[in-house]
Amino acid sequence: xxxxxxxxxxxxxxxxxxxxxxxxxxxxxxxxxxxxxxxxxxxxxxxxxxxxxxxxxxxxxxxxxxxxxxxxxxxxxxxxxxxxxxxxxxxxxxxxxxxxxxxxxxxxxxxx
Amino acid sequence: xxxxxxxxxxxxxxxxxxxxxxxxxxxxxxxxxxxxxxxxxxxxxxxxxxxxxxxxxxxxxxxxxxxxxxxxxxxxxxxxxxxxxxxxxxxxxxxxxxxxxxxxxxxxxxxxx
Numbered sequence: 001x002x003x004x005x006x007x008x009x010x011x012x013x014x015x016x017x018x019x020x021x022x023x024x025x026x027x028x029x030x031x032x033x034x035x036x037x038x039x040x041x042x043x044x045x046x047x048x049x050x051x052x053x054x055x056x057x058x059x060x061x062x063x064x065x066x067x068x069x070x071x072x073x074x075x076x077x078x079x080x081x082x083x084x085x086x087x088x089x090x091x092x093x094x095x096x097x098x099x100x101x102x103x104x105x106x107x108x109x110x111x112x
Numbered sequence: 113x114x115x116x117x118x119x120x121x122x123x124x125x126x127x128x129x130x131x132x133x134x135x136x137x138x139x140x141x142x143x144x145x146x147x148x149x150x151x152x153x154x155x156x157x158x159x160x161x162x163x164x165x166x167x168x169x170x171x172x173x174x175x176x177x178x179x180x181x182x183x184x185x186x187x188x189x190x191x192x193x194x195x196x197x198x199x200x201x202x203x204x205x206x207x208x209x210x211x212x213x214x215x216x217x218x219x220x221x222x223x224x225x
Contacts, residue, residue, distance in 0.1 A: 041116075042155070049211065089155075098209045099157060102154045102155040
C-alpha cells in the first residue's frame with residue numbers, strides 16, 4: 001500500500017519549477033505532503049482531502065485527483081530553502097482509516 | 113514552546129540488549145506514532161496509539177514494544193529480537209486520530225556496537 005513517488009530525485013537552479021508526483025494503487029481519502037531536510041524531522045506542508053482540490057501556501061501548491069488516485073506537488077520559482085526530501089503520505093477509507101502510508105521520498109536539490 | 117522531544121539523539125546497542133527510546137510531547141495530542149526510516153525506504157510505521165492506554169501494531173512491529181500510560185509519553189523499546197535495529201527512529205503526534213497533520217520529533221539514530 002506504499003504510494004509511489006516520482007521522480008526519485010530532482011536537481012534545479014534557483015527560480016526553476018518542479019513537479020513531484022505521488023500515486024497509489026488504492027482508493028484515497030487524503031494525501032499529506034512533508035519536507036525533510038538532512039538529519040532533521042519531517043515538516044508538514046499541507047493536507048488534501050478527496051475532491052480534487054488544490055491547496056498551497058507561498059509558491060508551493062498541490063492537487064489531488066481522487067479518480068486517478070494521485071497527487072502532485074508543485075514548486076514554483078524554487079528557492080534554495082526548498083532543498084530537501086519530499087514525502088507524500090496517503091490515507092485510505094478502509095479499515096486503516098486514519099493512518100498514513102508514506103512514499104520513499106523525492107530528493108530535491110536547488111542550486112544557486 | 114510546544115513540541116515533541118525525542119531522546120537520546122544517538123544511541124548505541126550491544127548484541128542481545130534491549131534499549132528504550134523516549135518520546136514526549138506537550139502539544140496535548142491524542143495520537144502518537146513511531147516510524148523507522150532507512151535510506152531510500154521512506155517512513156515505515158512501527159506502532160501507533162490513537163489514545164492513551166491503547167496502541168496498535170504497524171507494518172514492522174516485530175522486535176519492538178511500546179506503552180502509552182500517559183498522554184504525553186510514548187516510549188519505544190527495541191528488543192534483542194529485532195535483528196537489524198540500525199536506523200533513524202522518528203516519533204510523531206497528531207491532534208487526534210484520522211487525517212490530521214503529524215508533528216515529528218528530531219529523531220533518534222540507533223546503531224549496533
